[in-house]
Amino acid sequence: MNKISIPIGPQHPLLKEPLTMNIDISGERVLGGTLRLGYVHRGIERLAQQKTYVQNVHLIERICGICSHVHTTTFCHAVETLLGIDVPIRAQYIRALMCELERVHSHLLWLGIIAKHVGLDTIFMHTWHDRELALDIMEEVSGGRVSHAANQIGGVRFDLSQEQEAMIRKTVNDLSDKANTLMDVIENEPVLQARTKGVAPLSAETIKNYCVVGPVARASGVDVDMRRDHPPPPYDRLTFNVITRQDGDAWARTVVRAEETRETLKLCHTILDEMPDGPVSVRAPRKVPEGEVVVRSEAPRGELLYYLRSDGSENPARLKVRTPTLPALNLIPKQLSAIHVADIPVVMAGVDLCIACADR
Amino acid sequence: MSILKAVINAFRKTPDTVKYPYGPLVIPKGFRGAIVIDTEKCSGCGLCVRDCPAAGLELIKESRQDYQLIHYPARCAYCGQCEDSCARGAISHSNDLVEPTYDSDEWVVVLKHQSGD
């Protein structure tokens, strides 16, 4: 049968963010494909060099619309390391709580997308409804639904009142019930299994060769989680399970994210239980002493790495951000072979695309 | 089967969507809405302008007694940095939603105009 090349994107209903795919097909079989990125490149790393550290916290927040908080947390952690200041422990816990809530809403968002791509709109509706509960908490405590502006260099910008803590506990309990139901649905849903089991499997070796991180790596049996392996505070004091699966297919990725949602909700309770009283920020100098630092943390999509170099002024001399989705995107052409045309959305969604993160 | 249960449950519930703008909208207390200023407290020091990441504020200063603090709502990122940076607690976010506009370039709000005479 003849080979046909189909261009998809940069604007396409399948894609939530712009990228171009050229997919070669022959009948119903996909032969291969290529990706083109860069449509949402905003030059953030360069722009960061022209802004002060204080301004950069807000610039960095706009790298991503889903995991905005973990970006600022990692950036602030890098700056605070260079400054040599100790962030109050309560602030560390508030940061971690926001990071975990972000993970919950990111995973629920993803589970909704994969469900929609295989035609299970009911699950999509439910997960996206539940995701709003996590976003509501974040909006209530920080004042912003997507850009929380929770961090500042030296701590966080708000404290949690007792009523807010009680509200968070109640909503997290509520979300845990919903996550249990969701897990039950996912495990027993024949359509989801038929559409994802055995689709585009990735071996642990491939994952390591392509430096893929996060839930995609964990679904292939690569046991990495920066919260455990290189824990930024306060994760060194927290205990939690890292979820892994061995199969490496789209099904394993679904189960890892769903299980991780449940585990993360448990971690939210642990954080609230162990959160000490005290101040939530310390004053930080505007000028950062000369030096360089690498800081890593676990974003919802995997390891996030910040390299920061300071020349002693108010602006960074160099900021390099390595986001977790870029290596995963490199794997898409590899996965786009020996699958059916109908599996393309499952493969695309499987790596949890975040083009804004990857392009920056 | 559980999905069937979920569907049945959905029939028992009222819709989750908010009827805004035809119904009320509950906005959280700390919501970062439109920028407001207490003109009595503002001294025209420019700390808010220095830290604004989005060029949302401008200070046109002739002298200590003669200055204008200008806000550009369409450029503003509603990040709250100005509120944090202002040592006098003069500038802050209100709880009000910011109305959309077709004319973002022309949208200029003079927060404070202190005239020399």
Ligand code: SF4
């Ligand atoms: S609002 Fe505050 S920071 Fe801005 S000029 Fe007035 S006093 Fe200074």
Ligand code: SF4
């Ligand atoms: S809220 Fe942020 S962007 Fe808007 S004027 Fe204040 S500092 Fe500037």
